[in-house]
Amino acid sequence: MEQLKTIGRELAMGSQGGFGQSKEFLDLVKSIGEARSKAEEDRIVLSEIDILKRKLLEPDIPKRKMKEYIIRLVYIEMLGHDASFGYIHAVKMTHDDNLLLKRTGYLAVTLFLNEDHDLIILIVNTIQKDLRSDNYLVVCAALNAICRLINEETIPAVLPQVVDLLNHHKEAVRKKAIMALHRFHRKSPSSVSHLISNFRKRLCDNDPGVMGATLCPLFDLITEDVASYKDLVSSFVSILKQVTERRLPKSYDYHQMPAPFIQIKLLKIMALLGSGDKSASEIMYMVLGDLFRKCDSSTNIGNAILYECIRSISCIIPSPKLLEAAADAISKFLKSDSHNLKYMGIDGLGRLIKISPDIAEQHQLAVIDCLEDPDDTLKRKTFELLYKMTKSSNVEVIVDRMIDYMISINDNHYKTEIASRCVELAEQFAPSNQWFIQIMNKVFEHAGDLVNIKVAHNLMRLIAEGFGEDDDDADSKLRLSAVESYLQIMSEPKLPSLFLQVISWVLGEYGTADGKYSASYISGKLCDVADAYSSDETVKGYAVSALMKIYAFEIASGRKVDVLPECQSLIEELLASHSTDLQQRAYELQALLALDARAVESILPLDASCEDIEVDKDLSFLNGYIQQAIESGAQPYISERERSGMLETTDYHSQDHHEVPSHALRFEAYERPKPSSLRTQASTELVPVPEPSYYSEAHQPISTSSVSERESSEIKLRLDGVKQKWGRPSYQSSTSASSTPPQAANGTSSHPDVGVGSSSLKPRSSYESKKPEIDPEKQRLAASLFGGSSSSRSDRKSSSGGHKPAKGTASKPPKENPIPVQPPPDLLDFGEPTATSVTATDPFKELEGLMDSSSQDGGSTDVMGVLYSDAAPVTTTTSVDSLLSELSDSSKGNPGTYQSQTSKGPNSQEALEKDALVRQMGVNPTSQNPTLFKDLLG
């Protein structure tokens, strides 16, 4: 029986009000309504889509049927299924002359398509035609479609007609034309910029509805440019006055309130115009005061207007009387039982509090009530208010409340927001360091994975630097309390990764600082962390670095380090890790454990995390020494590249080093291939005049990058470089990075050329051998090197003269000399110090030889300078970087930076030592240099 009734009603609905829906549509709606699961619903819709696809393919579909299909398509899309296969039919339907069909077509099209859809272009013509229709309903339908379908490109096609419609005799059309223009303005302000005066004109329209519609675009325009609409202030005020005085026809009343939506819009505009403008604000006082008096606070819409008044008053420069009225209205809102009004009251309070901060006090209890309210929206609004009124006197209460709430909610979006607010307030108003740390701990503990990583870095920096006062005692207390709290929290399961990173870092840096906790205790804790979160590489990286620091401090203070067994096993595990970063850290830690106290201390000085590491890229501190050396007969430095001709590899490597610290990817164009091209090209060109000096010449263009003359040959030459580069990457990189020493040992045997080189000139062999990759080239080079040294000079001079403008810096070459010294630390990999000495001397000697035979060429020396500054500092930076910059988080610790070292794991100890030396040299160049050189040069 029940069912029969239903069907009866169904049919009745279908036939009378339903615009002739068919049985199929009713069935569709019904079966979807009965679907018990989303899957079932999807199944029904998919089969419906199949049916429609089939039916739409049929020829000669009666229009009535087609209309129904389209309605069904719309319905399907509303349920979230793609109906794009039928879009074209909807587009076609807009062309129909039958109003019902046309409107159906427009409806479907406006729902289906957005402004950027390809099919829009097919509708523009119809819209144009319909805009000219005599039937204003057709015009309205077209204007409606315009609003949703016209994009920037099609605006000009309809713009003139829309402008004409601004003077249409029907106010409904005028209204919609205004809105369409407004739409154009939003889409592309420039397209209607010449028509803006029309909005002003329409403000004086006879029809209040049109006037009301004009307020929408004017609101936008005034937001963009307040100054040029100041003249309208009194017009708006008088309009509002007339509205409130019920001058509008009775039909504009809504719930006994005259045109409330127009009033609200006007109040919004007044807020814009009166903001920061005393005289404009004063004009508004009267009408605002009237509104407060007249508004009926028993209806919803009356309260809406009251609220809008409060909002306006908070924007303009208010009079005390108005403020009072606003405060009264707010307290009425807050005292109301309606949650909606309470919400508005809290919002209004938040706005007014900026102007008169003490206003909140009288509403304390109401605010607290809202905070306890079960309504989440109200609660959040109240937290927003609290956030706005936080001072150092109430920060503790407020932040505690916020954190409690944060813990209680599951909505990650809001959790993130409130967490960041807690952090912000805590940073800004923290009454004590301990409190601050506690709050941060809570935030990290409960929302650690949601807060920005910057927050963590800030916290670490804050702990490291203290709170700005130069009170070391307070700082160390802060650190101790942080360490204590972390040790306590660590035992809790499942801490967020970010929090663990902070904990590890702080423990590493300050865990043993006060002597309260032993190194083995802290390191045990760190091992536990690395163990418990073994899938989190970042945390592990932090933990290992922290271990390294702990041990370093132990070693540096002269205590004997007992590596815990679990620590040892952790290191061993990481030595074989797939993550190069972790591996690197493990190797570093291993190497560090074997160093003596002095070296360790210079690598990881105590509490130096916030000291800037200054990298003297020019190595100017060595100038004096070099000068001295040269004066006493030493040969100036010839850069490695120059010596070997392996431009591309060195260059590549240096670039690699350069890049790594800053970005992972390189976006500049390749400049590297140039050298190789030059070299090869040079070699072809210069073969007849082979010369050792040739190398330096080849460099010159590279470094200056003035390759224009040689550009023609570049393309084919580039290939050479590339090939070489990929040929034996690991070896190459290590060699180039590690300077020449190893070559002397292993390079010689592998190279035929070496024989030649060594026979004729011993020193050369070493760097000759360094370019094993470039066999054919090398031969040529060797030939050029050893063939006729004297003849090439003139050639080189001329060419170098061409490129090299900077001749003046004659003192530069000596300055650069130390370079060979610098790289070794990083590069020691294969070689013993003695080997280094060989190579180091080689270039000097060679250059000396060259210089003997020819007058020293300013250009060439300068080239070296350029080259050096390009390549050598890189190595220093990286080495210092990799070992000392603990601050950088693990992700930043570039695998690339470390790679060279990783590969030479066993020897990294030496690298560390050297590095320490280098650092010391930086501090005290004169005393240290000699030893260093002794060490290096044997």
Added chain:
Amino acid sequence: MKVTTRGSFPISYESLRVKQKVRGGVHHQGPNEIGVLGVSGIVKMIKAVMMMNTQGKPRLAKFYDFLVRCLPVEKQQELIRGVFSVLSSRPENVSNFLEIDSLFGPDSRLVYKHYATLYFVLVFDGSENELAMLDLIQVLVETLDKCFSNVCELDIVFNYSKMHTVLDEIVFGGQVLETRSDEIMKAVEEISKLEAASNSISLVPKSVSGWRGGR
């Protein structure tokens, strides 16, 4: 109040004016945590008008925000579902407002009203006044009530195009255009009359032309 036949037919005939709490049988995923709209332009407008029944079935959805309209339908559906899951978790007797940044981008607000088996939802941004928007829903419902004399969910489902006609008179391109329900009614009636007229006039010729195979 009209016959309630929820057992046999899924769409209720309850008059919307009779507020009744009916829930359950919801088959939807949890709240959509990540907003589908990462960033939304600062456009002052009504972003969406939605109607859905208490089971989460969309009955009408119209988006005005360009960014939402550019989304594929599935994403739009996700938004609707997200809104519903928030609404359905709201207790009784709380405010009708929601901040819905997580779904519609920063500074998005939502006002909803629960009538019988339907939720009426307006999504807008900070430039609008929540209380006024609540009244806009009231305007819409009052107008529909006049249109269908005692409107119920079924009217809305089966009079899809008329629903849109009404809505288009009230909200135009994301802005409030008209709030006088009498005025809206007049416009809608005129359209209906004309449509009916054009339909009956075209009935004969249309069928003839239809037979001739033209289109």
